[in-house]
Amino acid sequence: MVESSFLNPFCDEALNIVRNQADLSIVFDVDSRLVDIISFSPHQNLSDESYIPENIINLALKRIKWYIERKNNKEYNSHDYAYLFVEDISFYDVIVFHLTAQAIAYKFNFNSREMRLFVQSQGQIIEDRLGSLMLSEKRELTEDILGELMVSGTVEWTFLKDIISSKKLSLTDLLIDNGEVILDRDEFIYRFEDKFEDRSVSKMYDVLVGDNVKEEVLKNLIMQKTEEYIQNIQEKSHLIEPHPSILTLADEIEKTIDEEMTKYSTFYANVNSPGGYMEIGKLVKEAFPPCIKNTIEGVSSGGRNDAIVLFLTSFASYARLYPGIFANEGANIKVSDIDKNLDITEREILPLIFEAADNCTPPLFEDQPQEKINIISKLGFGMHSEVSLEHEGETKWYTPMSCEKVKIHLPQLCKKDKGCKGINNPLSYYTRAKWNLKKEGKLPDSNQSGNNSNSSGGD
Amino acid sequence: MFGKSSVKERKQFYREEWNLKDLPDFITDELPRREFGFDHYGRGPNDRYKVFKNPDFLRRFLKSKSPFAAYISIAYYRNPRSREDWQKAEYVFDVDAKDLPIRSCSCDEGEVCEECLGQSLEIVNNLIDTLDGDLGLKNIHLIYSGRGYHIRILDEDMMLADSDLRGEVLKYVAGATVPKSSYPNPDPSMAASNFNFQHFTLPIGYHKIFTDRVKYNIQHLKGNEKIDGINPKLLKDIIKFRHFLDEDAWGLFKGNIGPRRYNNIVNAMANVNLATIDAKVSIDIKRILRLPSSLHSKVSMKCVEVENRENFDPFKYAVPKFVHERKDEEVAVKK
The missing domain is CATH 3.90.920.10 (DNA primase, PRIM domain)
Structure with missing residues (x-):
């Protein structure tokens, strides 16, 4: 029987390991038991010693590296990290999980890319571990952990509201009846038996709910708990002096993430056109979708704030710095990864946003000067009046609104043209239109040559 | 008035x-x-x-x-x-x-x-049924x-x-998202072949809500509407064949419309469902x-x-x- 701690670092057994058996003074020491587990993991690549983390700190860094490689390296080889998927690793994995969470909580801001990357890595590790189990083991473990998380046969959908709000799970993908999400087979049959006349109701349960929905709920609940755990540590951080090992780990995590992200972030956008890859470059207004053009021309009272602060800010910054955001989801980029000294942000992006704000009726900053701070915050630089590297990560760099969201928030701006066909995000419209302009030789000179600031740190 | x-x-x-x-x-x-x-x-x-x-x-x-x-x-x-x-x-x-x-x-x-006030009352009654009966x-x-x-x-x-949660609930209650149609085969040996369900073949959950909203819309069309994704010829055909929906004969309705054009209807109706409600108010x-x-x-x-x-x-x-x-x-x- 596989232990819950293999998937759930918050179960009683896992918490007991952390309370009673984790010793922070030896996390840098070579641990022969850990080395043995790794060495004897089936299919583990042992061709080089660098594949074997010898102590707990190295294991924590390998776990981060695994996720970045898993997401980005086209030549990723699962045998390099086979030890992460053997049950015997649970003991060390639990310690590593809690150490990493604490290191991230002390060193990085809530919602920083480091925190998001860690939370996502936890989701991915759960998914991959579930995939490595036998079907019967997987089902039993899933049931047990859902029970531990207070989710049994049915659960009120409002219990899952945080993961629905963060769009990790969609309400429309859950089967909800009378306020309850149906997860259990007997409950499904009891409620819907008479709804399926010519199909087996039990089979319909397997297809519509079955293992998939339960596993999604489990994964997302643990990701949610991980976020809450980090937040909780941060709230109490001023009361507790962190152990030096945790601070060292935090520095090492930062170094590892920076190195790995530099290796894999090409900042290219995958354009929905044959062979189309778009390098970053100066903003090309001719390629803006109608909704952005309408925003820049000025928005009247009522829709001004959302149009400028939420919509244009994220669009202009991603279009200029990282148009490939949706092609490389989970890449966890921050503005300064591309715009190292924030020159582009200050000289190109903010002036465009501020000009659009001035074009509003009445001009946005005339009666609401605080919206300048909100714009800075949506770029990821906290609630300050200027962008500065020191504050980066205090807030999240907002991703551009989808067309669906524009229709809800700002329906007056959505005036489709033929370029909108098949597009579900204004940024995709932009990258496609820019690619077409490039193909036709109509891009301004600075863009024709592929004005990539990745290496230079600004242009 | x-x-x-x-x-x-x-x-x-x-x-x-x-x-x-x-x-x-x-x-x-x-x-x-x-x-x-x-x-x-x-x-x-x-x-x-x-x-x-x-x-x-x-x-x-x-x-x-x-x-x-x-x-x-x-x-x-x-x-x-x-x-x-x-x-x-x-x-x-x-x-x-x-x-x-x-x-x-x-x-x-x-x-x-x-008449349109009466129609609005029917719409809000349908929404309340979902808010109360489905979402509790x-x-x-x-x-x-x-x-x-x-x-x-x-x-x-x-x-x-x-606002995010309000928006998610709004989409569910309005029927503003085209329901999922492809489901993985639960049999691991058949994992490559997905199950596909049209929204109208699943009489429970969100699929039913979406189907009810689409049916309501189609039954209230006059024929002079301008709806993104539905051209005049398709609109005419929807009205011509909508009598099948009186008996919930969706298969016959879809068969007469054609699968590609039916897909256009489904996407267009998700947008109509959202536009029926002032979404800005709900997320504010x-x-x-x-x-x-x-x-x-x-x-x-x-x-x-x-x-x-x-x-x-x-x-x-x-x-x-x-x-x-x-x-x-x-x-x-x-x-």
């Missing part, structure tokens, strides 16, 4: 007809924590940040000012006078008869009539706003919800809404809480006395 109210009529309404008892309990319950806004000249609410310690102060204000329109915040604040320290907010669905993307009446643009939300109130309906939800979970956590019991002076109707949502008739319950008197005068003049 009944045209604009004169200043004299507004004064008459607030002095003679308006009564404290007309304020619903959910409004008076925590009155001092709400912000009030007033429109005195018919140009939009410009007298904002008003707070009343108790209903009697509100009564005195209404009687002395007889505003063109009165509004109350859906939000509760610790300091409503400056809209600071937001505590919670009602969750609202706003269905305006004049803005329905599909209307079976022949009203001019921007106008409303008995509690403490739901329906308000006739003068030209449509507000569903005001004081369910504790939703009152604390952020600081909006002000027309005060139940107040006068909608543009159309000379009362904004009232609906007691019996199945057979509410605004012309019976929401017409102020002065409108009847106008008619009496007209009759007298004609005689």
Whole structure:
């Protein structure tokens, strides 16, 4: 029987390991038991010693590296990290999980890319571990952990509201009846038996709910708990002096993430056109979708704030710095990864946003000067009046609104043209239109040559 | 409707007809924590940040000012006078008869009539059935706003919800997302072959909600609508074959339309479903809404809480006395 701690670092057994058996003074020491587990993991690549983390700190860094490689390296080889998927690793994995969470909580801001990357890595590790189990083991473990998380046969959908709000799970993908999400087979049959006349109701349960929905709920609940755990540590951080090992780990995590992200972030956008890859470059207004053009021309009272602060800010910054955001989801980029000294942000992006704000009726900053701070915050630089590297990560760099969201928030701006066909995000419209302009030789000179600031740190 | 109210009529309404008892309990319950806004000249609410310690102060204000329109915040604040320290907010669905993307009446643009108001009532009833029956939300109130309906939800979970959650629930209740159709085969040995289900073949959950909304829309088409993704020929064919839906014969309907064009209908209807509700209102956590019991002076109707949502008739319950008197005068003049 596989232990819950293999998937759930918050179960009683896992918490007991952390309370009673984790010793922070030896996390840098070579641990022969850990080395043995790794060495004897089936299919583990042992061709080089660098594949074997010898102590707990190295294991924590390998776990981060695994996720970045898993997401980005086209030549990723699962045998390099086979030890992460053997049950015997649970003991060390639990310690590593809690150490990493604490290191991230002390060193990085809530919602920083480091925190998001860690939370996502936890989701991915759960998914991959579930995939490595036998079907019967997987089902039993899933049931047990859902029970531990207070989710049994049915659960009120409002219990899952945080993961629905963060769009990790969609309400429309859950089967909800009378306020309850149906997860259990007997409950499904009891409620819907008479709804399926010519199909087996039990089979319909397997297809519509079955293992998939339960596993999604489990994964997302643990990701949610991980976020809450980090937040909780941060709230109490001023009361507790962190152990030096945790601070060292935090520095090492930062170094590892920076190195790995530099290796894999090409900042290219995958354009929905044959062979189309778009390098970053100066903003090309001719390629803006109608909704952005309408925003820049000025928005009247009522829709001004959302149009400028939420919509244009994220669009202009991603279009200029990282148009490939949706092609490389989970890449966890921050503005300064591309715009190292924030020159582009200050000289190109903010002036465009501020000009659009001035074009509003009445001009946005005339009666609401605080919206300048909100714009800075949506770029990821906290609630300050200027962008500065020191504050980066205090807030999240907002991703551009989808067309669906524009229709809800700002329906007056959505005036489709033929370029909108098949597009579900204004940024995709932009990258496609820019690619077409490039193909036709109509891009301004600075863009024709592929004005990539990745290496230079600004242009 | 009944045209604009004169200043004299507004004064008459607030002095003679308006009564404290007309304020619903959910409004008076925590009155001092709400912000009030007033429109005195018919140009939009410009007298904002008003707070009343108790209903009697509100009564005195209404009687002395007889505003063109009165509004109350859906939000509760610790300091409503400056809209600071937001505590919670009602969750609202706003269905305006004049803005329905599909209307079976022949009203001019921007106008409303008995028929489209009736249609709005059917729509909000369907929405409430989903909010209550499917999502299990509690403490739901329906308000006739003068030209449509507000569903005001004081369910504790939703009152604390952020805009994102409100948006997700809105999409579910409205039927604004095309339901998932492809499901992985639960048999691991057949993992490569997915199951595909058309929305109308699954009579439960979100699929049923979406199917019901699409059917309603199709049955109310007149044939002159302009809907993104549906060209005039397709619109004509939808109307030609919609009789199949009377018996829920979706397969025959789809067969006659053709699979590719049916796909266009499904996508277009998800957009229509969203456009039926003023989505901006639902995701807003600081909006002000027309005060139940107040006068909608543009159309000379009362904004009232609906007691019996199945057979509410605004012309019976929401017409102020002065409108009847106008008619009496007209009759007298004609005689």
